[in-house]
Amino acid sequence: MSILTFRNVSLRYPPQPGRKGVGEKRVLDGINLQVASDELVAVIGRSGSGKTSLLNLAAGFLAPSTGTITVDGAPVRGPGADRAVVFQDDALYPWLDARDNVAFPLKLKGVPLGERRARAQALLDRVGLADAGDRNPWELSGGMRQRVGIARALAAEPRFLLLDEPLGALDALTRTRMQEFLLRIKAESGAGALLITHSIEEALLLGTRVVVLSPNPGRLTAEIEAGFNAEVRAGASVAAVKASPIFKRMHAGLTGLIHSGDDEELAA
Ligand SMILES: Nc1ncnc2c1ncn2[C@@H]1O[C@H](COP(=O)(O)OP(=O)(O)OP(=O)(O)O)[C@@H](O)[C@H]1O
Known part of the structure; x- marks a missing residue:
């Protein structure tokens, strides 16, 4: 706790x-x-x-x-x-697809490419976006973008979501x-x-x-x-x-x- x-x-x-x-x-x-x-x-x-x-x-x-x-x-x-922060504007990186957006915090932690892609895909599955990994942020609806943002926040396994x-x-x-x-x-x-x-x-x-x-x-x-x-x-x-x-x-x-x-x- x-x-x-x-x-x-x-x-x-x-x-x-x-x-x-x-x-x-x-x-x-x-x-x-x-x-x-x-x-x-x-x-x-x-x-x-x-x-x-x-x-x-x-x-x-x-x-x-x-x-x-x-x-x-x-x-x-x-x-x-x-402590992971999620804002009103999803602030996804426009040059990365959904999967790589989610994987980004894992990259910062030095997690190898294969593993971070797999973990990002598992997070996308959890937020109901299993098939959206290859899509760019502008190809997603507002609710989908926000779910990608939340999946990204969860990637670093934070103790608190802000x-x-x-x-x-x-x-x-x-x-x-x-x-x-x-x-x-x-x-x-x-x-x-x-x-x-x-x-x-x-x-x-x-x-x-x-x-x-x-x-x-x-x-x-x-x-x-x-x-x-x-x-x-x-x-x-x-x-x-x-x-x-x-x-x-x-x-x-x-x-x-x-x-x-x-x-x-x-x-x-
Ligand atoms: N960087 C800053 N420098 C000076 N004053 C600031 C700064 N950021 C916020 N304020 C002021 O501090 C007060 C509180 O702002 P804050 O954004 O935390 O309130 P809030 O409750 O989140 O507002 P809102 O519901 O409108 O988003 C406001 O009067 C705002 O103008």
Whole structure:
């Protein structure tokens, strides 16, 4: 069991030179959060509350201003193969076919060509793209590209998947299918997951826990245990889960939490 831990983390962006009146920006403050391998922690919050900054800290793309981020007790000092990131834009390498995109992290690890091709093919099989290995990224649909991106993230056998709006660019139907897919693949991989999403519905559906980030500066102000992903993994349809009264109640409650304070802001 691995654990990703934020302990008392704050983040300030430095003043922007040349932009009058744009001083240092306090983005995150007093963040305490743990993600274990058997969890998918979904982070929701209003635009600008610091969700992507939080993920970038976990990825090691940014360093905290204060506090520590650790994986199994070892400080995160930069990007590492133990944490794989998937963004909204799949960011596949356009000059590589799907199989070689998936194999790319294995190349970086020095895995020999034959073995990495075989492992990449096995990953493509797992994400339902067994026959798409020879296709170029532009020959794939949005959902297929995102599955290649997820297969590539899994290639390095990370301890954590860091998912920044991975389904945000997909149409509603594909998104629902990909939500089921993401839950299955996450469970099979044994990796913990931190998911950033704008969608309260998606957070509730996929998260074992949902945390709410409130803005200015970003603080974790609420946390709820959501059991819906276990229902989906046990075979319940996403549509049936979303239609259940308990799901609707929790959705309304979270909407209220995220938007509390909006009226004061508008009045101010
Ligand atoms: N490199 C940077 N330098 C200065 N300020 C930044 C930088 N990156 C982000 N910010 C600011 O930090 C705040 C949080 O940004 P962040 O992208 O983490 O929020 P978010 O919750 O992911 O937003 P969204 O939901 O719109 O994607 C915003 O006010 C943003 O303008």
